[in-house]
Amino acid sequence: MPTDTIDIDRSVGDFVYPESHEFDAGYGLTRDTVNYIVDVKGEPDWIREFRLKALDTFLSKPLPTHWASRDLEAIHFDKIRYYLANSQRPTRSWDEVPDDVKRTFERLGIPEQERKFLAGVEAQFDSEAVYSNIKKAVGEQGVIFTGSTEGLKNHPEIFRKWFGKVIPTGDNKFSALNSAVFSGGSFIYVPPGVKVKHPLQAYFRINAENFGQFERTLIIADEGSEVMYMEGCTAPKFETATLHSAVVELVAMKGAKIQYVTVQNWSPNVFNLVTKRALAHEEAEVKWIDCNIGSRLTMKYPGVVLKGRKARGEVLSIALASNGQHQDTGAKMIHAADETTSNIISKSISVGTGRATYRGLVHVPRHLKHCKNNTECDALLINAHSRTDTYPAISVRGTGNAVQHEASVSQVSAEQIFYMQQRGLTEGQAMSLSVNGFVNDLVRQFPMEYSVELKRLIDLEMEGSVG
Amino acid sequence: MSTAIAPNEERTRINRDDSSLILTSGPAEQENHAFAGWFKQLRFEAWKAFQETPHPVRTDEAWRFATVKALDLSGFTRALPVDENTAADLIQRSASGLETAGRMIFANDQLLSRELHVAALEAQGVIWQPLDQAVHEHEALVSKHFMTQEIVLGSKKFAALHQASVRAGTFIYIPKNTEVALPLETLHWMHGRNSSLFPHTLIIVGENSKVTVIDRFESADDHEPGFACGVNDLYLEAGAKLTYVNVQNWSRQTLAFQINSTVVGRDASAVNMALNLGSRYARTESVSRLVGQGGRSDMLALSVAEGAQEFDQRTLQDHRKPDTASDLLYKNSLNDQARTIFAGLIRVEPGAHHTDAYQKVRNLLLSDDAEANSMPGLEILADDVRCTHGATSGQMDEEELFYMLSRGIPRREAQQLIVFGFLNEVIERLGNDSIAEELRALVARKFAS
Numbered sequence: 001m002p003t004d005t006i007d008i009d010r011s012v013g014d015f016v017y018p019e020s021h022e023f024d025a026g027y028g029l030t031r032d033t034v035n036y037i038v039d040v041k042g043e044p045d046w047i048r049e050f051r052l053k054a055l056d057t058f059l060s061k062p063l064p065t066h067w068a069s070r071d072l073e074a075i076h077f078d079k080i081r082y083y084l085a086n087s088q089r090p091t092r093s094w095d096e097v098p099d100d101v102k103r104t105f106e107r108l109g110i111p112e113q114e115r116k117f118l119a120g121v122e123a124q125f126d127s128e129a130v131y132s133n134i135k136k137a138v139g140e141q142g143v144i145f146t147g148s149t150e151g152l153k154n155h156p157e158i159f160r161k162w163f164g165k166v167i168p169t170g171d172n173k174f175s176a177l178n179s180a181v182f183s184g185g186s187f188i189y190v191p192p193g194v195k196v197k198h199p200l201q202a203y204f205r206i207n208a209e210n211f212g213q214f215e216r217t218l219i220i221a222d223e224g225s226e227v228m229y230m231e232g233c234t235a236p237k238f239e240t241a242t243l244h245s246a247v248v249e250l251v252a253m254k255g256a257k258i259q260y261v262t263v264q265n266w267s268p269n270v271f272n273l274v275t276k277r278a279l280a281h282e283e284a285e286v287k288w289i290d291c292n293i294g295s296r297l298t299m300k301y302p303g304v305v306l307k308g309r310k311a312r313g314e315v316l317s318i319a320l321a322s323n324g325q326h327q328d329t330g331a332k333m334i335h336a337a338d339e340t341t342s343n344i345i346s347k348s349i350s351v352g353t354g355r356a357t358y359r360g361l362v363h364v365p366r367h368l369k370h371c372k373n374n375t376e377c378d379a380l381l382i383n384a385h386s387r388t389d390t391y392p393a394i395s396v397r398g399t400g401n402a403v404q405h406e407a408s409v410s411q412v413s414a415e416q417i418f419y420m421q422q423r424g425l426t427e428g429q430a431m432s433l434s435v436n437g438f439v440n441d442l443v444r445q446f447p448m449e450y451s452v453e454l455k456r457l458i459d460l461e462m463e464g465s466v467g
Numbered sequence: 468m469s470t471a472i473a474p475n476e477e478r479t480r481i482n483r484d485d486s487s488l489i490l491t492s493g494p495a496e497q498e499n500h501a502f503a504g505w506f507k508q509l510r511f512e513a514w515k516a517f518q519e520t521p522h523p524v525r526t527d528e529a530w531r532f533a534t535v536k537a538l539d540l541s542g543f544t545r546a547l548p549v550d551e552n553t554a555a556d557l558i559q560r561s562a563s564g565l566e567t568a569g570r571m572i573f574a575n576d577q578l579l580s581r582e583l584h585v586a587a588l589e590a591q592g593v594i595w596q597p598l599d600q601a602v603h604e605h606e607a608l609v610s611k612h613f614m615t616q617e618i619v620l621g622s623k624k625f626a627a628l629h630q631a632s633v634r635a636g637t638f639i640y641i642p643k644n645t646e647v648a649l650p651l652e653t654l655h656w657m658h659g660r661n662s663s664l665f666p667h668t669l670i671i672v673g674e675n676s677k678v679t680v681i682d683r684f685e686s687a688d689d690h691e692p693g694f695a696c697g698v699n700d701l702y703l704e705a706g707a708k709l710t711y712v713n714v715q716n717w718s719r720q721t722l723a724f725q726i727n728s729t730v731v732g733r734d735a736s737a738v739n740m741a742l743n744l745g746s747r748y749a750r751t752e753s754v755s756r757l758v759g760q761g762g763r764s765d766m767l768a769l770s771v772a773e774g775a776q777e778f779d780q781r782t783l784q785d786h787r788k789p790d791t792a793s794d795l796l797y798k799n800s801l802n803d804q805a806r807t808i809f810a811g812l813i814r815v816e817p818g819a820h821h822t823d824a825y826q827k828v829r830n831l832l833l834s835d836d837a838e839a840n841s842m843p844g845l846e847i848l849a850d851d852v853r854c855t856h857g858a859t860s861g862q863m864d865e866e867e868l869f870y871m872l873s874r875g876i877p878r879r880e881a882q883q884l885i886v887f888g889f890l891n892e893v894i895e896r897l898g899n900d901s902i903a904e905e906l907r908a909l910v911a912r913k914f915a916s
Binding site for chain 2: 067364366386389407411
């Protein structure tokens with residue numbers, strides 16, 4: 001049965017506070033922009049070289065429009081501000097967080113209780129982390145949970161070893177862009193054997209017009225450790241398009257487990273072009289839980305490189321494409337050792353003129369034994385002009401491996417809706433119930449607070465989809 | 468006449484920066500004399516299109532995973548007519564146990580024989596002719612349908628080359644309410660080192676008519692390299708039924724293209740089966756356009772890939788009208804260093820509600836060096852549809868094999884039995900016992916070789 005109508009005010013993401021930026025690299029992207037970022041942040045020379053090289057790569061690579069949406073051509077790279085920061089050091093305590101930032105949290109409806117319960121909240125406003133609070137217990141376990149800028153400065157020995165190793169600069173045009181201008185994002189190191197009991201959480205927001213956010217996250221789970229990271233985002237609506245291009249690298253050492261949860265709810269003018277990949281060593285497990293609701297165009301295919309024997313990778317993906325949106329999401333599974341297994345479950349819902357695309361890559365090279373992949377993609381179409389696409393690419397070499405892919409497209413049956421209406425539900429409620437049923441088995445695997453939020457968001461979208 | 472066309476003598480001059488003799492010469496003069504003006508014009512235009520269309524590159528999505536460097540056309544020459552002895556030999560080798568309504572045999576794009584076994588067909592108004600004859604005698608019918616479907620799966624350049632160079636093939640027109648019980652068969656032989664062939668098949672099945680057509684492609688010598696670039700265009704008018712079987716058994720050194728288009732009218736039903744046995748690189752592009760309500764298309768293929776063979780299969784199930792159905796089943800068995808590529812797309816156009824589309828590719832990998840690539844795709848722009856696809860890649864079931872070994876069946880034979888069972892599912896779908904028997908014999912022959 002449907003829950004009582006939940007009153008969500010979507011306009012919570014529609015406000016903007018006056019901009020005040022101490023550091024601003026201006027519009028457009030040149031070597032000067034990159035040098036400015038390095039100087040302002042006081043970064044070492046190897047980072048400067050890394051960034052400048054990445055800039056060359058970015059400029060030399062064409063937009064991937066030979067396979068991707070031509071909407072990418074609507075991004076005006078010279079009209080974007082690549083770096084803004086209103087303070088150089090993340091504030092350490094809640095008291096130091098500026099009042100307008102706190103107000104934003106309140107407007108977002110994050111309960112105080114929840115914030116206290118969470119292990120640490122890293123809230124990113126514009127490009128620098130302004131608030132970083134690691135719960136004492138987590139810090140005592142030896143876990144490093146900080147912004148990527150601090151990670152780079154304070155833990156170079158760990159940071160440098162893995163930074164840019166899972167996703168090389170030249171992986172794609174947007175990973176190169178991020179490598180040139182990155183700021184913000186999280187750095188997490190979990191020592192061997194440590195099981196982080198509480199999820200680590202970060203909220204992201206974009207808060208300046210024409211400002212692209214290029215956070216860089218690196219998570220390393222050492223041998224036998226376990227960690228869950230949660231990332232959720234909402235953004236104010238702006239007049240002109242905004243670019244978000246993150247790079248997230250995960251390293252799971254032998255026997256480690258990483259779960260990375262994303263609920264993406266950018267405003268519908270944001271280009272969300274994100275590269276996410278994990279490296280799973282022997283017997284390690286990496287699970288991406290990826291939920292895309294917002295943005296104008298999202299292109300995101302979380303991947304796992306299964307490097308060690310018996311490594312396991314999983315992507316659970318939910319995409320909701322509403323009017324004018326294109327959710328181009330999927331997964332990549334690169335099998336590189338024997339007995340590695342991967343699982344991809346993708347569910348998408350297209351509403352109105354929304355378009356949901358699944359793009360997948362499964363690669364099993366020669367001479368590997370007992371590798372398994374299972375891929376399931378289900379798409380639900382709500383309206384006559386909704387669109388869904390599935391473009392998987394599966395390469396298998398040799399015997400001894402089993403790979404299977406299945407996809408289906410369906411719609412909510414008129415009979416089902418009729419039946420529920422007979423029992424007193426409105427058409428919107430009936431539709432909402434059906435759609436929630438469609439994603440239910442996936443949503444159940446999400447952390448509680450996310451699954452509740454997701455259910456509410458689906459209710460909200462469905463209410464406007466009928467009649 | 469266009470001045471861009473080099474004189475015939477120029478064929479001896481090899482242009483090194485492009486690829487080959489045939490590619491630098493354009494449509495040959497003496498061949499053109501044989502054709503009507505409108506057809507000549509089409510050939511010239513196609514030649515221009517061929518020259519203007521860029522060669523595929525690895526980064527084209529339509530050529531993803533394909534070994535694009537295998538597409539080197541240098542060295543291939545226009546196939547020359549075969550001598551009398553060869554002709555007699557090839558006619559003899561064409562003998563088969565299959566009972567047909569009629570049979571045409573071509574060698575190097577020249578007609579060797581045409582035998583109509585059911586004389587009544589002509590009285591019924593059935594046209595069954597070599598293409599060049601039909602171009603003269605049935606201009607209205609041929610020009611209305613000849614190469615008019617857009618090439619959408621990547622081989623625009625090669626379709627243009629075909630159109631510029633075509634001189635042989637089969638034209639079939641079945642008037643309405645006519646059923647041809649026995650199949651019509653055409654054999655194309657390739658003879659001589661580096662010969663290039665451009666076989667064409669154009670079939671128009673009138674309202675509520677029914678016919679089965681078989682195209683077979685063979686090489687005289689299994690070790691000689693060659694180039695084959697064939698096109699088949701199938702049209703089904705309202706309520707028509709067509710079964711089309713394409714047997715590709717070129718030499719193991721052949722570079723082959725087969726570009727298919729099937730246009731399915733209202734309540735019509737097409738079955739298209741491809742059997743891939745020969746060639747070193749064979750690319751098949753198959754498009755079913757469901758343009759009439761209630762139309763149905765079954766797309767079937769089985770490929771036995773061995774040695775260094777590469778089979779590159781691209782398909783499109785294009786649903787343009789409501790209540791249409793398509794069902795695709797492609798099976799590949801891969802041994803040695805063989806590679807297969809399957810890229811299939813189900814496209815449901817806006818408004819094509821109640822579409823029922825299915826697509827399945829299954830790869831059976833028999834060797835550690837074999838490689839199967841699958842790209843099963845969906846593009847759905849209408850709601851109230853049922854679309855499903857599946858792709859599996861796996862190996863032989865060890866238990867099945869063990870069962871047979873324990874009953875004294877030698878390993879090689881047991882493996883072949885299992886592969887045979889795997890492929891036979893596709894052959895059974897044809898629903899025609901005598902043709903199925905022929906296809907099974909061909910598969911068995913490849914296993915035995």
